[in-house]
Amino acid sequence: MVMNVIDRRLNPNGKSLPNRQRFIRLAKETIKESVVRSIRERGLGEVGQKQVVTIPMKRIAEPRLRHAAQGGDRDQVFPGNKEFVAGDLLPKPKAGAGDKGSRGAPEGEGEDDFRFTLTAEEYLDILFDELELPDLAKTQLKDASTWRNFRAGHSTSGSPSNLNLARTMRKSLARRISLGRPNTVERAAAEAEIAALRAKSPRTPEDDEALEALVARFKELDARARRIAYIDPVDLRFNRFERIPQPSAKAVMFCLMDVSGSMTEDMKELAKRFFLLLHIFLNRKYEHVDLVFIRHTSEASEVDEETFFNSRETGGTVVSTALAEMRRIVEQRYPSDAWNIYAAQASDGDNYSSDSQACLRLLQEDVLPVCQYFAYVEVYDPRQAEIFLSSLNVSDLWKDYESVAAGRANFAMKRVFSKADVFPVFRQLFASVRKAA
Known part of the structure; x- marks a missing residue:
């Protein structure tokens, strides 16, 4: 059966409905581009604040028909003319012989770009549009105090x-x-x-x-x-309406960050920017998602949010300690049959050479089997980005993780070279429909 839908709505006075729809579409795209561009330039403390958006007028102006500035047949005699009268035929000027000054002067009038301010709420809505935690599937009744109203027919009395x-x-x-x-x-x-x-x-x-x-x-x-x-x-x-206990999906996100001596301040800045986006995204899109922050050098420990983002601790590098700490916390507090478990790890790829096997074993046997999704982000010093841009020039940890990621839909890996890369990588990792790496 073929269904044809005919839009018979009347156009607004003097306006074309397709052109209005085009205007709205262009405005939304321009706003989104401005928001994405701003996230690259903002400091860590400014990510969730309001944003002034500028839309170039030429991008959103409705198309309209108008007379061309040159060419065409014209009947016009200017005041003060002493040579021609109405009906005289004038030769067409040669190419480039016209009065170029008639197109406008530098001191002419124009229109300013359209500027307005997005509130913090609007800014975050646009920033995290079409993003979600993948495979949020496991559900369980948390407690009897979680209720929701559901339609249950009609009654002869009520509000x-x-x-x-x-x-x-x-x-x-x-x-x-x-x-x-x-x-x-x-x-x-x-x-x-x-x-x-x-x-x-x-x-x-x-x-x-x-x-x-x-x-x-x-x-x-x-x-x-x-x-x-x-x-x-x-x-x-x-x-x-009837109040019915509502099954609610319980989710936890583990944030694992390398803060060892090999991580320069620029690398830590990139890692913190990624985790800050993740933190704001989870708080914005989901009501109840537990966040577990783990920092590691040669030892790993669970810390609070303030310590995670601001502590200046440093030391050697043993990546397996972070995975072992995550396994311990999952076993104690987050049973995998009741919780959706997610993890995001940021590192420069540097690791103690004898730790590779332990790291791979923990990842394959303990972490990935209980994770709905594991995202690994490798950060590089912007001053050395050109050296590592090639996909062949990667760290040993990247190679180890790449061997595990093959054939696993719940494991994603990305590289970040500068602040401009953080948000595009973040969108790729948490897009509603993810593309293969």
Whole structure:
């Protein structure tokens, strides 16, 4: 079966509906581009703040037909002309011989770009549009205090805000028809006949009898309309709701960051920027997601948010300690049969050489089997970015992780070389529909 949809809406006065839709689409795209561009330039503390957006007028101006500045047939004689009269034919100027100055002067007038301010809420809505935690599937009743209202039919009493107008009017119409309440058409017809007889002159005795009968009929109709209400309390129907315990998905995100001596301040800045985006995204999009922060050097420990982002601790590098700490916390607090477990790890790829096997074993046997999704981000010093841009020039940790990632849909790996790369990488990792790496 083929269905054809025809849009018969009238265009607004002087406007084209497709052009209005195009304007809205361009405006949204321009705003989104401005927001994405701003995230590259903002400091860590400014990510979630309001943003001033500028839209170039030429990007959003509606297309319209107008006369060309040059060419075409014109009938015009300028004041002060002493050589030509109306009807004279003038030779067309050669290419480039026209008055170039007529196109406008530097001191001419124009329009400023369109500027407005997005609130922090609007800014974050646009920033995290079409992003989500992948495979948020496991559900469990957390406790009896989690309730939601669900539609459960209709009732004859309730709050005025829950009044169902359509069902109420249906009940009212059925009652009026069954009780024979006169409608406006009947009463208007009776009034018209009465007015016609009263206007008739001269009237016969039969006309007077008919007029008297019509007046009595009209009074009866009017009395019945007064007795039978248009809407009666028995007609009222309200939407009824029942409070039902709602299964809620429980999720936890593990943030693993390398803060060893091999991580320069620029690398740590990139890693913190990624985790800050992740933190704001989870708080913005989900009501209840636990965040576990783990920092590691040659040892790993769970820390609070303040310590995670601001501590200046440093030391050697043993990546397996972070994975082992994550395994310990999962076993103690987050059983995998009840929680959606996610992890994001940021490192420069440097690791103690004898730790590779332990790291791979923990990742393959303990971490990935319980994770819905694991994202690894490798950061590089912007001053050395050109050296590592080649996909062949990667760290040993990247090679180890790459051997594990093959064939696993719940493991993603990305590289970050500068602040401009952080948000595009973040969007690729947490897009609603992820593309293969």
